[in-house]
Amino acid sequence: MTLFLDLNHSVGDFNLALKFQVPNGVSALFGRSGAGKTTLVNAVAGLITPQKGRIEIAGRAVFDAGRGLNIPPHQRGIGYVFQDPRLFPHMSVQRNLNYGRRPARSFEIDANLIVDILGLEKLLDRRPDTLSGGEKQRVAIARALLSNPDLLLLDEPLAALDRARKLEILSYLERLRDELRLPMLYVSHSVPELARLATDIVVMDAGKLVACGPASDLLSDPSLVPQLGLAAAGASVLARLTAQSEDGLSTLNTSAGQLFLPRIEAPLGSRVRVRILAQDVMISVQKPEQISALNILPCHIISLRPGDGPGMIVELNSGNDRLLARITARSAKRLCLQPDLACYAIVKTLSIRPAEVAI
């Protein structure tokens, strides 16, 4: 267990009261602005002192109001990547990186590997004010990593970056997750980011816990659609890359059948997670023959969930994976959709964007 948390903290009218624990891996803290995510992360870091509760990092109690225990931030063994990079302007990149270096606690972090993963070799002698936004944030991530934390906290580290920089840093973070196996608590309100990075998700709203569990379950849980947002609703499918075609498509095998996607740059045999948005999935009760869409997966309907507007979410079972489809209530009625009905999910190949594929 990486993080255990039982908190009660009030600021003015806002009350943060929740209890959860998450295992090793990348745990994402998800919620709207004002849900209390930053307050929670600051409490974990020790930058604020909660009124009540207990916090354990990697099995070590760092805060316990009942026992009067409150370990100061610099002794908590955490690394913190803030929304803004917060580099020290009077030091070079190299000195910024060295600032927090300390002896390994749980595992040794190789400085050269981190500089390599985050692509910082050419920046070491530069001053922070000469770096671009993406470069600054990469230095901030490396600086936090080099302090050898037991847990890395990231508070919307990509919020201030444009789309291209986001994708770039996301792929760096994926390498950190896979190559260093460093536990992370990652704050975000972007579902595509979570879908790529998170192994577990904690959903919170107005200071309270809404759900907590493995990412693959929660991200395709139709009951969480109000929290995740309709446009981001969808499901993640596990697949294996089996072929690259000359026409620019990649073929993947899933538990339900073959998927064709725009070319994915990865070795054959790689395990890939593909997020398929509910709004990109159509349902047909007969197998469509003369149709341009390439991906047609046989499914069973698990449940139908009407929404407030004209749309509804249909939860589908496709092999071992789950899919969500967002269709109109009128279509559902016309096709007489009901639980256990066998049908086909149709996904346009080009509707899957690179950001929704995690390798």
Add this chain to the structure above:
Amino acid sequence: MPLFGLAPTEWQAVQLSLLVAFWASLLSLPLAVLVAYALARWQFWGRQLLNICVHLPLILPPVVTGYVLLLVFGQTAPVGRFLNDTFGIVLAFRWTGAVLAAAVMAFPLMMRAIRLAIEAVDPKLEQAATTLGAGPIRVFLTITVPMMAPGLVAGVVLAFAKAMGEFGATITFVANIPGQTQTLPSAIYAFLQVPGGDASAVRLLVLSVFISVLALALSEWMARRVVHGTGQ
């Protein structure tokens, strides 16, 4: 021929003023940093009172400040007698007293400059340093001090200039004894009181302009070096 054509008493006054200004700025620096940090960063009972107290020398007539010093640190006053009996330190009518008077008068100026500099340091950077494993002292020395360095230099130069020119409190507390407590401004004043003293007064005037310009130029140079060194 004496240096710059100065008579021994005139030269002594210049030396004494430089000595007094040096010690006054150096000794008040640590306290000024502490008070500035407390006023800029901490919330505590009596904060406004402390703020008013340290500003008093700036607002009160210098003669009043000098008289208060005499009432507290004079040879028959409680604190003055305690210092004399315990440590053998005598302040009133000595050059050490001139240092105290100059330090007290210069303190608010120095403290204000440093406080502004501390307020300009982003606490978020200090937070970042703590999450990187730095304790409070290391954060202060490696983040806060380098980032407020230009303000620190400005505060010290301002205090030095004020101490060089301090007149009212000094003459009230330590009088105007040539060779002992006669600083540059008191010497100019004394020469103006006697017939034929004009020439000496003018020589000292020119010299004090020269010292002030030199100090200003030095501080500009240092500030630029510090700014360059901190990359701001």
